[in-house]
Amino acid sequence: MQAIVNISLKEGVLDPQGRAIARSLGDLGFSEVNDVRVGKQILLDVDETDPARLRQRVARMCETLLSNTVIEDYSIDIADET
């Protein structure tokens, strides 16, 4: 099964990269952009058939390694929960 982890910076954590992108977008005429925050997506292909168990394991992975919970939030999507 495939799990998709989305990692984003917590509110209040400075994102200088996002700020630079926002400024560039403004320069390119996208003046409607107020703010940009950059995150990352991690795709995991996992030997697991039970979506609930997969979700639980991936949450453990996020807490253990994939995210730094001091500055980052994470969310998990399971690709084919059918």
Added chain:
Amino acid sequence: MTLSSLVSLRVAITVFPGSNCDRDMMVAVERLTNRRPALVWHKEANLEPVDLVIVPGGFSFGDYLRCGALAARSPIMSAVMDHAARGGAVLGVCNGFQVLTETGMLPGVLIRNSGLRFSCRMVRLETAETMPSPFTAGLTAGQSLDIPVAHNEGNYFADEDTLYRLQDNGQIAFRYVAGSAEGPANPNGAARDIAGILSNNGRVMGMMPHPERAISPLHGSSDGATLLSKSLEALMS
């Protein structure tokens, strides 16, 4: 500079793929102690008894995922955490500081420099008034040190509660202050101008500047040698 009394001091330096200040640190410590520190590969799960572990600067595991994240989960770091849990002293420099925050041995995290630029230059540090710690015992509060930084993610971040706690407990070891000829005081936007912090028992220190790069007048400063030798002396006594 060599202090012959330090020859019995046992120092280990961890080495990860992508570390690039391990050798410089080894040279610096050997000059000060007359004894070569042990270089310990990241896959080692055991650490011989030592007086100080140094986690050096560099780009461990290519800074993949987050700076220091993969190194923090390597076998040797479990052994370093055990060493620290027994009250052992640990110094993390630059990427080593990032590794120590990723293990949770030190609070907070080092994020991207606020100016988005790699910062590589001399900075001036002011020694803060700290809790008892071997890393500041030989320095006086207010003492300034010129030591270079070289990093892209040195912007110290922690929530306000943590910052107040660090301040109240005397866990802030060094702050960036004005006086360096090469640019603004704070090279990376670090909260409270923090350049280095201590663990809550004072035995673990992380700092962004590189003391091993300021050990000779040819480096433009010997203040790194002062910091290291005072720390080593304090660990001997």
